[in-house]
Amino acid sequence: MNIHTYEKVWLAASMVLIVGFIATITYGAVGPGVSMISDDGGSIDPSEINDDERFEETGVTHVGGNEYEVAVLAQAWSYSPDEIEVPAGSEVTFYVTSPDVTHSFSVVGTNVNTMVVPGQVSEMTVEFDEPGEYGILCNEYCGEYHHTMEGTLSVVPEDEFDLTELSVEAPGEVESGNETTINATVSDGMQTDLETTATLEIGGEQYDEDVTIDGAGSESVEFAVDADQLGEGDHDWTVTVDGEEESGTLSVVDGANDDSGDSDGGDDDA
Amino acid sequence: MRNAYVDQFPAEARVVKSAFWSSFLALAIGGIFGLVQALHRTDVLRFIDSTDYYTVLTAHGVLLAITFTIFFLVGIFTWAVTTSLDRGVVDIRFTWSWYVMMVTGTVLVAVAIFSGFLEEPPSILGSELYADVLFTFYSPLQAHPIFYIGLVLFVVGTWLAGFDWFRTWWAWRDENADERIPLPTFMVLTTTLFWYICTLGVALSILAFLLPWSLGIVDSVNPLLTRTLFWYFGHAVVYFWLMPTYVMWYIMLPKLSGGKLFSDPLARVVFVLFLLLSTPLGIHHQYLDPGIAEGYKFIAMTNTMFLLLPSLLTAFTVVASMEHGARQRGGEGYLGWLTALPWRDPVFTGMALAGLMFAAAGFSGMINAGMNINYLVHNTWWVVGHFHLTVGTAVALTFMAAAYWFIPQVTGKELWSRSVALGQVLLWFVGMTFMSNAMHRSGLFGMPRRTAEPQYQNFDFEPAVGTVAEMDAQVALGAVLLVVSLVLFLLNMVLTSFNGTSDSIPDNTYAGTLSGPEDAPEILDNLKLWTAIAVVLVIFAYTLPLASIVESGGLFGPGIDGRQLSLGADLEPALETLREVVA
Structure with missing residues (x-):
């Protein structure tokens, strides 16, 4: 087969280029470790x-x-x-x-x-x-x-960054003269222990509770609320922890008038 | 005495002319749709609903990538075989039959796609017409059965065309037992062989899976399997439509330059390499697919890189042939010979500019092929920029330039205007430079392809250089220039057909060679051997990935229904329902 000298040179240069490309890609995979999507994820229905x-x-x-x-x-x-x-x-x-x-x-x-x-x-x-x-x-x-x-x-x-989640259970109303609790459940999505502070704001006051949670665990925090201190009427409350927030309203009603029926209710969905 | 193709082979000339006009019609519709998309995406002008964008996009892809290219291809290949063997086809009725079959297939596909513009598409075969599935028709997106039937008819038509070319060659061989296969015929036959190999994938995908599924005979498919079978075909098809371009560059461009092809043997080597390597690399379109192990992707990557070789060899041979031609015309100096080339000839200039663009496309293609850097650009506008240089310029511009030579050959009529033709090819080059360059750049910062409104609510794109607005403007400008160029081309074709016949049509010839077939080892013409090796390479590259896909996902998948994700006019309630289901 008759191949011109220039053709041979070009052919050789082309092969060098091609092998060079393959080498750089291989290096990218094994050196810096750029990996590809593979079949590791498996199949699914x-x-x-x-x-x-x-x-x-x-x-x-x-x-x-x-x-x-x-x-x-x-x-x-x-x-x-x-x-x-x-x-x-x-x-x-x-x-x-x-x-x-x-x-x-x-x-x-x-x-x-x-x-x-x-x-x-x-x-x-x-x-x-x-x-x-x-x-x-x-x-x-x-x-x-x-x-x-x-x-x-x-x-x-x-x-x-955190994976803290908060859910709060609170009564919708309380009779004057009584005490009640607002229960906050704080869970830690991280595998490491979490030290943090849960805060309740109600009636212009702020209550802090320190809490330590095991990795991947959860803890309850109870905030005692005194109805007399709040006085009769509707009181908005907010619980916060690590930037998570939940709020609702607590109604303090007259203790003598206990057939008051529906309350405004606490908003306790997560 | 005039000796154009129409004088030598009047019957074949009519088929070739019909194929060319089918191709031009597809180009006209598909090209104008391209402008609609460019203006819509860039938010320069939006006069269709964004939901209809995908109907336009499907039509654009199918009409240009399949219909335009392949109709032109069968025209060129029929010309190449008959001209180089100096004999007509064996039976012209057979030739017409495959042409009619391809047209029928195209019409069915077009009906299915264009029904996407109707408010209430008609029902046929028990389901509404629908084909908003894009050129790649990935399941579980499901088209109407006539979309798949049309594709099958079209592909079978090309198979019969291939048989026609082989049959003509067999008839010639019986009379010329000791002769080498003439180069143009050799190119046609090797291309046809890899077309047979690669279309088996898409035929299997449609006939065994997608068509029965769309007809409700089977109720599930394995999306990864049909996708992999599509790409088994989907990269080889780009070489299929590139090969007639290569044929033009090898056997026409040297002649137009005023010289001869540098090397017949290397031209044969190049086409053999395409036969061997076109198919076993389709997985390089699936670098980002789950369910395919990294090793198979690596094999596809190395095969892809080696397929650079025939294109690099082509670059050498074509440029060397052009230089030879220029020197015959009195060109001198290291680069001074470039000025001696016939730059006023639209056929030459169109093909030469197309070749230049293809060099640029080769570079962006090398980036795409690099499997780890591909993650940055996969399915971005970069890729669209890339294939508008390949199929959109290397192929399309070469075909348009070639048409300026071919249409006089097959009609006996002189071209309406050579200067308009020259302006047209230049305008295409300029328009594509704007559009493709901006698309490439946009892809680098993640601008997605195939998206009606790439303007997002919650984030902005951050180009390292320039602005999104500037790139959008370039794409819109480029698209406008391209469509102006397209209109000039079509105008020239139409007005040429109104010309009377002329006696001054050049003879139907192609380039001679400096180093002829006598320098090429006989073994290069052993098509059986190369086909066998090509099949073995395909088996090596595909057996294990396909087996593992079937093993993990099942032949028919885990109960995957067909989806036609359109909500119709009453959008909000449907979206609401969907959100509830999701929540």
Whole structure:
């Protein structure tokens, strides 16, 4: 076969280029450790996603140390959850799946980007070094309102991050002359112990209770409330802990008139 | 004595002309839809509902990527085979039959897609017409059965066309037992062979899974399986529509430059490499897919990189041939010869500019192929910028330039205006420079593709350089220039067909070679051998991934219903219901 000298040189240079490309990509995988979406997430029945322990509840969970997991459901045309918050300096594993059609889960301007195919779980681990705000969008056509499918990802400074949850039980009314309690249940989603302060504001007064919660545990905090001190009438209250807040109204009614019926009620849903 | 193609092969010329006009019609509709999309996305002008955007997008993709390209291809390939073998097809009725089959398929597909514009699409075969599934028709999005039936008819039409070319070659071989396969025919046959290999994937996907599912015969599919079968075909198809472009660059461009093809043997090597490597790399479109192990993606990546080789060789041969031509025309110096090229010839200039754009496309393609950097650009506008350089310029501009030569050849009529033609190809180049460059840049900060309103409520895009508004303006401007260029092209074609026949049509010839087939080892013409190796490579690349997809997700998936995610006119209540279900 007759190959011109220039052709030979060009052919050799081309092969060097190609092998060079493959080498740099291989280096990217084994050196800095850029890994690909793989089959690690396994398959899933799209009609029974909740049966998979990873998707019993969507959102962020703490695994331990700086490791977190985030379960996300991508569906026409939203993400659940659509606001994700993780701490800086964390290593976060996302599990994403779809109950309907193919979507993507793409953190805008980053290489956190995966297809979400029904029947499969996309698993990817990402290191978030710095605080920042990112958009999340679906970049695979998923029906008429595909363009409305979006979310946000906040990477917050480590000391501002918690997984504290609060739920409050409070009576709707109390008779004057009596005492009652407002019960706050504070749970810690982190695997580490939490020392914090729960605060009740009512009747212009503020009551603080320090509380220590075991990792992945929860504690009850009781705030005693004296009806006489508040006086008759409606009193708004607010319980806060680690930025979580719940509020309601407590009515103090005349003790002699105890058939007063419905109260304004405390708003005690979580 | 005039000796144009229409004089040599009048019957074949009619088929080729019909194929070209089918191609132009698809180009006209698809191109105008492209402008509608560009103006809508960038929010320059929105006169359709965003929900209809996806109907427009489906039509744009199918009409341009499939109909426009492949109708032009069958025209060029029929010309290439008959011209280079110097004999007509075996049976012109057979030739018409595959053309009619392709047209029928296209009409069915178009009916299904265009019904997306109707408030209440008619019901056929027990379900409403619907095909807002885009060019890739990923399940569980489900189109109406006639969409899939139309695609099958179209593809079977191309199979028969391929058989027609082979049959013509067999007839020639019986009379010319000891001769080498003429280069243009060799190119057609190798391309046809990998087309057979790759379309098996999409045929299997449609016939075994999607069509029975859309007809309600089976009630579930495995989305990852049909998706993988699509991409088994989906990358090779880009080489399918690129190959007639390569044919033009190899056998027309050197002649237009005033010289000869630098090397026949290397041209054969290049087409053999495409036969071998076009298919076993489709998984590079699935770098981000779950359910496919990293190792298979790595194999697809290396195959993709090696497929750079034939394109790099082509770059060398084409430029060397052009330089040879320029020097025959008196060109001198290291780069001075460039000025000796026939830049006033729209056929030459269109093809040369297309080749230049393809070089740029090669670079963005290398980024796409790099599997870890691909995560940054996958499904962003970058990718759209990339394939508007490849299919949208390398292919489309070469085809339009070629049409300025071919239409006189197949009609015997002189081109209406060569200067309008020259302006047209230049305008395409300029328009695409604006549009594609801005699309590439937008992809780098995550601007998604395939999205009617890429303006989000809760975040803004943050370009490192420039602004979103500036890039949107460039895309809109580019799209307008492209459509002006397209209108000039169509005008030239239509007015040419109103011309009377002319005696001054050039002879139907193609480029000779400096280094001819006698320098190419005989083994290069052993199509059976190369096909066998190509099949083995496909088996290596695909057996294990497909087996693992079927093993984990089942052949028909875990009860996955078809989805036609449209809410119709009364949006809010439906959205409300949906939110409740989700909550």
